[in-house]
Structure formats: structure tokens, C-alpha cells
Amino acid sequence: MKYIYLTFLSAFILTSCGGEGKKSVEDIIATGDLELIRTKKSELEVSAQEISEKLKQLENTIKSLDPQEKIPLITTFHAKEAVFNHFVELQGNVNTKQNLLIYPEFSGVLTHVYVKEGQKVSKGQILAKIDDGGLGQQLAQLKIQTELAKTTYERQERLWEQNIGSEIQFLQAKASYEGQLEATKQLEQQVAKTVVRAPFSGTIDDVITDQGSVVGPGQTMLFRIVNLDDMYIETEVPERYVSDIVNGKEVKVEFPVLGKSIDAKVRQAGNFINPSNRTFKVEVAITNKDKDIKPNLTAKLKINDYTNQKAILIPQSIISENAEGQQYVYTITNKVENKAKVKREFIETGRTQGDYIEVLSGIENNEELIVEGARSVKDGQDVKVLDIAEEN
Numbered sequence: 001m002k003y004i005y006l007t008f009l010s011a012f013i014l015t016s017c018g019g020e021g022k023k024s025v026e027d028i029i030a031t032g033d034l035e036l037i038r039t040k041k042s043e044l045e046v047s048a049q050e051i052s053e054k055l056k057q058l059e060n061t062i063k064s065l066d067p068q069e070k071i072p073l074i075t076t077f078h079a080k081e082a083v084f085n086h087f088v089e090l091q092g093n094v095n096t097k098q099n100l101l102i103y104p105e106f107s108g109v110l111t112h113v114y115v116k117e118g119q120k121v122s123k124g125q126i127l128a129k130i131d132d133g134g135l136g137q138q139l140a141q142l143k144i145q146t147e148l149a150k151t152t153y154e155r156q157e158r159l160w161e162q163n164i165g166s167e168i169q170f171l172q173a174k175a176s177y178e179g180q181l182e183a184t185k186q187l188e189q190q191v192a193k194t195v196v197r198a199p200f201s202g203t204i205d206d207v208i209t210d211q212g213s214v215v216g217p218g219q220t221m222l223f224r225i226v227n228l229d230d231m232y233i234e235t236e237v238p239e240r241y242v243s244d245i246v247n248g249k250e251v252k253v254e255f256p257v258l259g260k261s262i263d264a265k266v267r268q269a270g271n272f273i274n275p276s277n278r279t280f281k282v283e284v285a286i287t288n289k290d291k292d293i294k295p296n297l298t299a300k301l302k303i304n305d306y307t308n309q310k311a312i313l314i315p316q317s318i319i320s321e322n323a324e325g326q327q328y329v330y331t332i333t334n335k336v337e338n339k340a341k342v343k344r345e346f347i348e349t350g351r352t353q354g355d356y357i358e359v360l361s362g363i364e365n366n367e368e369l370i371v372e373g374a375r376s377v378k379d380g381q382d383v384k385v386l387d388i389a390e391e392n
Helices: 002-017 025-031 034-065 135-161 167-192
Strands: 073-078 081-096 099-102 108-113 126-130 195-197 202-207 223-226 231-238 250-255 260-269 279-286 298-315 327-336 339-353 356-361 368-370 382-389
Touching (some): 081 339, 231 260, 279 298, 298 339, 327 382
Parallel strands (some): 073 382
Antiparallel strands (some): 073 368, 081 298, 099 223, 108 126, 126 195, 202 223, 250 260, 250 298, 260 279, 298 356, 327 368, 339 356
16 A cells, blocks of 8 residues: 555656646756745645545545455364363361260269370270279279179089089079179279270360369360361252262362362261251261361362263353343354354353353354454354464
């Protein structure tokens, strides 16, 4: 266009200044007449403006007549089938079934405390001792009496087998021994209650009652013991997911405070719908090798509630909607090199994942969709494809 402009301008100058009987620009400049030079300059400026306006008219006419000048430029991508996992985002708290306050089973003075806070203990390990109030001595005497009753019974049994003595003597000896044996067992159980043992392996999180204090069964808290190995997260899930979130579903767990994420699975999905908030409980078992996950820690859960093995995902930004509420996208057909035609395809969509949405129908695998320029094209319009974007 620049060259056309220069050609017209040159022709004009030659016609207006180089013809017969007319002085050239050089001749006028040579006269040294300021008034004549200014007059000639004004004439040339008017002519140049007229030529510029005519050039603009020619340029607009070329654009309207040449199809190459009005084809929209677009970018596209190929829709690909992929596995689509949809997740429900919830919040839950970390719990453990082995977080226990230990109470005594016997009244008396706490004579010994054998553990301290932070100490790891094994199941059955002795944690403390309560004064038995003389029960130990009674047990020792009862065991001696039991041994005597046992010896008497065994002798009477041998005599009875030899038909010596009466049956009543044998039965009395047997009853006496069995009674002493039962009394001994009962007293042993009572004495055993004076020894406080760890109900499971774990860590003593808190020593609540000091040595020398008087304690009572079910009233005085002695220790808190916690096992951080068997941890789980409990959350409440809206009832609409009751058929989707079941045992074994994958869960992505994030701990914001720790800056940590782990993969887990649903261990138990509740069968009871809470009528007050229309939710059911879900337990997610988690590993805690580093022991940094603590009870009551807040966790964010993403529970897999839906999976499509052959899903087509497209950006939500390329979807339009007509007055009837129908959703559609633009694809291209009749592609030759980088030229193609626009085709409108009505679609049915499913669940979303970030900026993408699942297409249930209307789009086939490997179909080419318009991305950039999707909002400015029309059905049946010719377009020029710049490149193909890689989506999904």
C-alpha cells in the first residue's frame, strides 16, 4: 500500500509540475520568490490530502472484496478421552480410637507412679500401684488355706477310691477345696485392681494424679495414654452422596498446618443419616509414620465420589448458551491446511473439575474444538487456524 501511495504521489507531481508551459518545483525554488514558493507548497499539500483519501477508499474496497482479508483467526485443540475422577471437598478432624483416660479400679493411696509424660509404654506394662489396704496379706493366708484344703481333698479322694471312709467325707473335702480356690481367685482379682496397667501400647501423654494422692474408682483420672499409630479422620458427608461415597473410595488428605498431603481410602461409611443436618459419618484411615499427625488436627478431604474412565473434558470458557438454555461449542470441519469451516455443536455437560467440565454428549473423541475466538465466530463461517493448543 505504501508503494501505491508513492506511485500516485509521483504521478501527481509530474503532471502538475513537469508539463509544458508550467514551471517545475526546482524552477520555482530557483526564482527565490517566497510568495511563489508558499503558493506552490499549498497546492501540493491539498493534492496530497486528496490522494491520501482516495487511497483509503481503495484500501477499504480491497478488504471488502478480498475473502482473505476478513477470515477470523482462531486456535483449536483436540478433545481427548481421559480418566476423570471427581472429588467432594470436605473438612474433618483427626481422631484415634486409642486415646484414653485411665481411671483406677480400687480406692486407696497412690503409692507408686512408674511412668512420666512422653514415655512410651507397652500393653500390660505397670503404670502405677495403689495401696491394697492389707489385701495382699489376706491373699497370702488364703493361698496357704487353699493348699491345705487341696491336700485334704486329694487324700480323701485316694481313700475313697480304695473304698475307705465315707462318701460324705470325700464330698466335704472336695467342696472345701473348691470354695477356697474360688475365694482365692476373687481376692487375686481384687488385688490385681491395685496395679494400674497400660490397656494398649502407646505414649503417656499426661500424668494427671501425683504419687501419694488418694484415688477412687471411676472418679480420679490418673493418666492419658495415646497411640498415634492407629489414626483416622472423621467427617460428615451430605446425604446426596450416600450411594457414591462407600468403603474403599480414594481420598486425598491435606493437613494445612503441617503442609502435608497423603493418599488414603474410606474405611467406613456410616449407615445412619443424622436427621438434624441430613449427613452421614465417614471414617478415613491414615498412616502416621512420622508421628506428626495429632488427635483433633484439622484436615481437608477430597473424597472420590465419581469416576469416568472415558471422559472428555473441555474448558468451561469456550461454552456458550442460547436463549433456551442449551449449551453449545464450536468445532471445525472441512479443514484444508489451515482453512476450515465453523460448526456449532450442542452438548450436554456433567461435573466440573477446576476450570474444566465433563462433556456427556455432543463431542466425539479427537474432535477439534475452537478455543481462542470461540466467542466471535458463527456457525458456517470460514476461519483460519493459527495453531492447535494442547488441552487435557
